[in-house]
Amino acid sequence: MPPEKSPPQVLFLPLGMPEPGVSLQRWLYEALRSAILAGRLPAGSKLPSTRALAEYYQLARGTAQAAYQQLLSEGYVVAQTGSGTRVCQVLPDATLDAGYVRRRVEGQVEVPRTPPTTPWIERLDAIDPVFARRQVMPGLRPFFPHRGDTQAFPVDLWRKLHIQQLRASRLSILLDSDPGGLPALRAAIAGYLAIARGVQVPAERILVLNSVQQGLDLCLRLLAPGDSRVWMEDPGYPGARQLIDVSGVQRVDVPVDAFGIQVEEGVRLAPDARLAYVTPSRQAPLGGELSPARRLALLQWAAQHGSYIFEDDYDSEYRFIAKPIPALRSMPAAEQSVILAGTFSKLLFPTIRLAYLVLPEHLLESFTRAAALMSRHANSLAQAVLADFIHEGHFDRHVRRMRKIYASRAEAFAESARRHWQGLIEVPEIRAGLDISCNLQVESEQDAFARLQAAGIDVLPLARYCVKPRPPGLVLGFAPYDERAIEDAAKAVAVALR
Structure with missing residues (x-):
């Protein structure tokens, strides 16, 4: 055991001012x-x-x-x-x-304090906190979704790039920087998007942030007044749904099928919606792609009503069956209405806390000013290291390597499921991503979830992503687990559910 640390010496302790008349x-x-x-x-x-x-x-x-x-x-x-x-x-x-x-003043009556009540806090209290809490759960037990394999990240190389940035000649990186993001990183992201996502955009149109959640928050604040309606995929990413709910706008749940969000249903429910949150390249959590016909319909709706589309480019890089599908933002008609959001947290490691928005030109100034007001700028040192990581080719090599690793693990996951889960869980073809939504063939979701938790298996019920009821299912991740861990956990799942 490591030696127990002793309390430090107290060098400075604010003690307040003496009261009148007290020695x-x-x-x-x-x-x-x-x-x-x-x-x-x-x-x-x-x-x-x-x-x-x-x-x-x-x-x-x-x-x-x-x-x-x-x-x-x-x-x-x-x-x-x-x-x-x-x-x-x-x-x-x-x-x-x-x-x-507690400090007492003679004659003072202390007013009892209760938790404050504001509309924002009331909306925050109303959302389900379980998803957010489980996202920060310690450990790495199969088959928790939405995680990559941080053990495979080239830490030594990242450390070397950090050291290079901290040379005496480069210490200006420790000062405040451009609220829109370091020019070197914005240029690197622009080059990456042109090659990997088919998006041709000037570096100046890219806004570097801490997370996709921050980008969606900016959109809700700046583009959707309090009485606006906002489309949300159902089922869809719970973090986005909760943020929409807290913002105070009216959420409109638009159903999703194998071909993505049902645009015609969204138009029927709320043609005047100011914003639509979509995951067109890989729908979260079902995994399908938005069909070409629906892509066109979505863009036509936005153009006709002056609305905006928030494209969360979720897990788009990790596609195993064919080449990655170009982003919705790559289409010529998307330039004025689509806000593309991407993150490096899934591609590299979660604590990098760097993401970006690709913005229409007419939104760039207001979004940059709002981001500067809310958080000044993203971590400049991390931005500089990431810029070097991309420019020197390490990013592309890392993504290609991880795509192969995840494809192999997806295959191992599907094979273990075929061996052990017959009549229990139906696993569809895994085409992309870090996780898969599976059909549950026994019991209820909650019963199955409780049994798996008791057996030391971490999953998420599909109902956690849904507003309207759907057939029972589970969302399971495979990316961080090697073949041996997948096989052992698959056996444990079978024992727990049988």
Whole structure:
């Protein structure tokens, strides 16, 4: 076991101002005692010397010595030769809670506090928090979806690029940067989109952000007034649905089938919607592609009504059956109405927290100003490293390598399912992505989910993605798990469900 860390020495502790009529010795004693009882000075922490404390607060040293002596006599601190003055491990007021040490002013009536209530908080309380909580679940147990294999990322190469950016001649990267993103990274993204996604766009039209969620939030704030209607895929990505709900707009759930969002149904339900959230290259979570006819219909709807399309380019790079499908934004009619959003969190690793929007020219200024107001800019150092990673060809090599690895694991997953899940779970053809939506053939979703959780298997019920009821299903991930882990987990699934 690693050695237990000792509490640090306290070098600076704000103690507030003395109250009128209270002696300095009494004030210092009560302030230190309150800090100890409230936990601001934890057990074992070393206090400053009386000389240092007196100099810092401009007191006589005798005043500090007297306050320490009183704390010592009452059992709050202990003084040892060579070790200084430290907070006792067991306090005489151990039975008292921190409420005792709250600052009291004579004659003041404390108003009881309750959690604030605002429309935004009310909407936040109304959404299902389970999905967001499970996204940050520790560990990596099969078959949790929406995860890539971070173990395969070239960490040593990334570290080398970091070191290069931190040379003395490049330390300006540590200062504030362009709120739209580093020019080098925007140029790198533009080059990548032209090759991989068929999108020809000037680098200046790209806005670098922390996440796709931030990009969708900007769209809701700037393009959809409070009484607007917004299309949302059903089933669809829960994070997008929750953000739409919290924004206060009216969400319109548009059904999805094997050919993507049913545009004609969206037009019937809300022809005047200001924004449509779609995943055309690989629908989340069902995995289908938006058909050519529906792509055209979606663009025609946006052009006729002056609406916008938020294209979440979800898992588009990891396609196993054929070449990646070009982005919706690549179509000539899409330039004025489609906002393309992409992230490097799935392609590289989640904590990189870098994403981008490709914006129509008339939206660029307002979006950049809003992003600067909300978050100033994305991490400049990470942007610089990523720009080098792309320009030097490492990004392309990494994606091509991971595509092969994920394709092999998808095949192993499908084969294990055929061997062990007959009559339990039906796995469709895996064409792309990091996960797959499967049909459940036994029990209910919740029963199956509970059984698998008890067996140490992590999945997500399809109902978590849906508003309207659908046949029972599970969303399972395969990308982070090697063939042995997939086979062992597939057996455990079969045992749990049988």
